[in-house]
Amino acid sequence: MHKFWLVLRHAYLRQVQTKRFLFGLLSMPLFVLLIIGMGILAARLRLKSDPIGYVDHSSFLTDPVSLPDQGSFFNPNLLIIPYSDETSANADLQVNKIQALYVIGMDYLQTGAVERLALDRPGENADAQFIEFLRLNLLKNQPEEIAHRVLNGSSITTRSMDGSRSVSEESILSLILPFSAGLMFILVISFSGSYLLQAVVEEKENRTMEILITSVSPDQLMAGKTIANLLAGLTQLGAWLGLGLLALTAMQLIFHLESEETFNFGQISLLLLILIPAFVMVAAMMTAVGATITEAREAQQISGFFILPMIAPYWFMNSIMSNPNSTITILLSIFPITSPVTLPIRIFFTIVPAWQIILSIGVLVASAIGALWLAGKIFRTGMLRYGKSLSLSEIFFGNFKEGGD
Amino acid sequence: MPAIEVKNISKSFGSNRAVDRVSFDVQPGEILALLGPNGAGKTTIIRMVLDIFQPDSGQISVLEGPMSEEKKNQIGYLPEERGLYQEITLERCLTFLASLKGMQPAVIKNRLNEYFQKFELSAYHNKKVKELSKGMQQKAQLITTLIHDPKIIIVDEPFSSLDPVNTQMVKDLLIEKRNNGVAIILCTHQMHHAEELCDRLILINKGKAMLYGRLEDIRRQFAKPEVLVKTSSPLPEKIRGITEIVAVNGYTRLKLSNRFTPQDALKELIKLNITLEEYEIAMPKLDEIFIQVVQGKQG
Numbered sequence: 140m141h142k143f144w145l146v147l148r149h150a151y152l153r154q155v156q157t158k159r160f161l162f163g164l165l166s167m168p169l170f171v172l173l174i175i176g177m178g179i180l181a182a183r184l185r186l187k188s189d190p191i192g193y194v195d196h197s198s199f200l201t202d203p204v205s206l207p208d209q210g211s212f213f214n215p216n217l218l219i220i221p222y223s224d225e226t227s228a229n230a231d232l233q234v235n236k237i238q239a240l241y242v243i244g245m246d247y248l249q250t251g252a253v254e255r256l257a258l259d260r261p262g263e264n265a266d267a268q269f270i271e272f273l274r275l276n277l278l279k280n281q282p283e284e285i286a287h288r289v290l291n292g293s294s295i296t297t298r299s300m301d302g303s304r305s306v307s308e309e310s311i312l313s314l315i316l317p318f319s320a321g322l323m324f325i326l327v328i329s330f331s332g333s334y335l336l337q338a339v340v341e342e343k344e345n346r347t348m349e350i351l352i353t354s355v356s357p358d359q360l361m362a363g364k365t366i367a368n369l370l371a372g373l374t375q376l377g378a379w380l381g382l383g384l385l386a387l388t389a390m391q392l393i394f395h396l397e398s399e400e401t402f403n404f405g406q407i408s409l410l411l412l413i414l415i416p417a418f419v420m421v422a423a424m425m426t427a428v429g430a431t432i433t434e435a436r437e438a439q440q441i442s443g444f445f446i447l448p449m450i451a452p453y454w455f456m457n458s459i460m461s462n463p464n465s466t467i468t469i470l471l472s473i474f475p476i477t478s479p480v481t482l483p484i485r486i487f488f489t490i491v492p493a494w495q496i497i498l499s500i501g502v503l504v505a506s507a508i509g510a511l512w513l514a515g516k517i518f519r520t521g522m523l524r525y526g527k528s529l530s531l532s533e534i535f536f537g538n539f540k541e542g543g544d
Numbered sequence: 545m546p547a548i549e550v551k552n553i554s555k556s557f558g559s560n561r562a563v564d565r566v567s568f569d570v571q572p573g574e575i576l577a578l579l580g581p582n583g584a585g586k587t588t589i590i591r592m593v594l595d596i597f598q599p600d601s602g603q604i605s606v607l608e609g610p611m612s613e614e615k616k617n618q619i620g621y622l623p624e625e626r627g628l629y630q631e632i633t634l635e636r637c638l639t640f641l642a643s644l645k646g647m648q649p650a651v652i653k654n655r656l657n658e659y660f661q662k663f664e665l666s667a668y669h670n671k672k673v674k675e676l677s678k679g680m681q682q683k684a685q686l687i688t689t690l691i692h693d694p695k696i697i698i699v700d701e702p703f704s705s706l707d708p709v710n711t712q713m714v715k716d717l718l719i720e721k722r723n724n725g726v727a728i729i730l731c732t733h734q735m736h737h738a739e740e741l742c743d744r745l746i747l748i749n750k751g752k753a754m755l756y757g758r759l760e761d762i763r764r765q766f767a768k769p770e771v772l773v774k775t776s777s778p779l780p781e782k783i784r785g786i787t788e789i790v791a792v793n794g795y796t797r798l799k800l801s802n803r804f805t806p807q808d809a810l811k812e813l814i815k816l817n818i819t820l821e822e823y824e825i826a827m828p829k830l831d832e833i834f835i836q837v838v839q840g841k842q843g
Contacts, residue, residue: 142613142644149640153632346627350688353594353621354644356613 142355146363147370154334154371163330164375168382175386182213187262189238190218191269192228197247204279206272217268232256239265243273320410321480323376324417325449331372331418332425333442338364339429339518340437357519365422365514410483412500417479420507421445427514430521452480463489473499475506545608547572547696547727548593553602555588562588564751565602570727572695575718577738577759578731579830580748581838586731587624589748590698593729594621607695617646620694624701624731626685630674634665637673638687645692652691659687662713678705686714690721697721700731715741735831745830747837754837763827766836769800770826771809776819784812797826 154160193200203221210216220237222228228240239261242254253273255266271290278286342348351360428441452459452471459468463485472481472491478499485491546569555563563585570576580586591597593604595611607615629637635656642652660666663683668676676684682705689697699718703711718741722728732738738745745762747755755762772795773779779789779796785804790797800809806825813820828836 145640145643153629157631342627345630346623346625347629348627349596349623349625350621350627350641351644352596353619354616354641 143359143363146351146355146360147367150338150364150367151370154338154368155374160334160371160375164378167379168386171383172386185263186213186215187238187265188215188217189235189262190220191239191241191261191265192220192222192231192237193241193243193269194222194225194228195243196245197243199248200243200276203272203276206268206275214264214268217265219269219272229256232258238262239269241269318484320414320483321452323380324414324479325446327369327372327376327418328421328449329372329442329446330375331369331422332445333439334371335365335368335422335425336429336439336442338368339426340432340434343430344434358515361426361515361518362511365419365426365511369418369422406486409486409496413479413482413503416500416503416507417475420475420503420510421449423507423510423514427510427517430514430518448476449480452477452484456484459484460488463491469495473502475503478503546570546605547607548729549603549605550589550593551603551605553589553592553599553604555585555592555597555599562751563592563599563748566746566748566751566753567602568746568753568756570696570729572727573722573725574744575722575728575730575742577742577745578729578748579733579735579738579745579834584748585751586748587700588751590621590623590700590729590731593698594619617692618695620689620692620697620699622685622689622697622699622702626681628673628681628684628688631672633670634673634676634684635669638684638691641688642691645694647692655691656687659691663687663710679707679710682706683710686717690717694726696727696729698729698731701733702730703732703734703737711737735829735834739830747834749838755833759830762833763830766828766833767825768828769802769804769806771798771800771806772796772822772824772826773798773813773820774822775813776821777817779818780816783809783816785809786812795822 195201200221205219206216208216220231222231222240225240225242228237231237232240235258238259239255239257242256244250244252244254247253253269255261274290275286278289281289342351355363425442425445428445432441455467455471458465459471459481462468468481468485471477472485472495482491482496482499486496548570550566550568552565552567553563554561554565566585566589568576578586578589588597592599593606593611595604595606604611607618609615629640638656639649639652642656643649647655656669657666660669663686665680665683665687668680673681673684686699686702689699697718702714702718706714715737718728718730722743730738730742739759742759744758745755746753772792774795781789783789783798785801785808786798787801788797788799790799798809800806810823813823
């Protein structure tokens, strides 16, 4: 057991202390940051903070109410200037004192028609704020709560028939969680799997394997390496999530965003029950594949091949969402390769019978154990095979006894 | 009791019989040379001894019983295919490999310092393995083989990539280990090294043991009726009982006729008043025996 820990520690540190790992760790948040930054910049560039003006021929804005001062970085409050005639308003428009002029027709209350005049395309917030301004003034004689409700709309909450769960359409986090759980699973598997494949193949390539297995049992070696590389993948994901939460908190503080979202720990526990055996299963499969091949280049190609069936449920996402209890969806949520992505989504969209959840987790656990067993066999057979990949017949019929039980 | 006892082991891969009923033993304080051409089955035999492969038949006893995880700590192995982690420092790499042999960190540190000094690697302990020369990596690999003071050492081509000074140092180390009671299997293609170091040898060809025994006995078995002489006076063109006289590297090889013994030849040379500086029975070199056996010209 002591040697298992030595292998685990060495394999983990060897992975996380490489430049490749640090680059991978930092490149994704930096990339996301860059994309977000570009998005913010592009959105902000579409906004203008110059005043807008209006001429009211309908005379319903004789004593207008101003918009409350709720400006933000993404929606700066615009000064709305009333003009008594179009000539003076046009003069200001010509000298860019205002970015747009809105002319309210005499029959506005009947038709809602407003004319906009501008020299250049006005900022995207100009129309929105003027419409908001009109709405506010149309409702100014209504009781405050009525006006507030009309302006802020209604909120629809979807509740399960048994009343056990409810989801508000405004609750973004509860929608994100099942989708992101699957994505995270795929990401961790991609990182851990490629680390694992690389590590196993590298040890074959640099011939360290032969030294290792004369010091430690193949089972301890495989288990130590598998868990170490899984931890390396989780470290990467953890770091990203940590940085993401940090960025989210920073954005909330900077842009004064309000959030009442909370995590549902029951849902998270269920996700962990699904994802942990799935991680072990795929990591074991990757180890087995690493032992059968001979070159790191081959390993990269194969790790991509592994990811394909896992992302398959995303191809059927529409069908899963619209019909979460169809036979194909149920099968996808039980089949161990597709269940880590399908089951969390089904749980979000429908009441999944307990037996299906238990069966799905049971199949995953059994598959993980089976994959570990098979990986152990293949690892023993293939670990010293230099320059020649194992054939399928060797894997399944031929040389298992070579490894030496 | 032998440190390693191999009894009648066989191993096949598919239809290829890699090892065919091979038996040998290695005693503590002995160097056994495991010789054979490429693909003869030497590495398969070693891997079976190390419990990496299981023999199809036959038995292997290591340190008085089957191989176990604990016994792995008593074995130092230098494989033919050298393997070190290239991307980490030399010290970190060797510390990890030594820790897998059950050594404590403090002991590893002390021993590493000793070996770094002995192998003149102290200045490189913080360098990445991939930055070291082939010879330095070879020395580093030897350290992993020896650092834990194993009772059994199995070395496959230990002198490749080493300069003459380091080759001699490794030879001295192996001899020192043998004198301290370590059982050593030496696998090499360089026959002169085997000749110099081994007490006994086993020659494998096509999976079968072709020769097995003491080096001197085997050389005697293959000796031809020839003597080597070095003289300070010229030899006559014809000498009684000598069928051929050939000059070889400052020596003269005298081929004896049937039933003419080396003693008879010596008497004849003395009778001819030839001044002898050296006189020895021409024993075949190990590489001559090797070629002879591998090419099927034994006897």
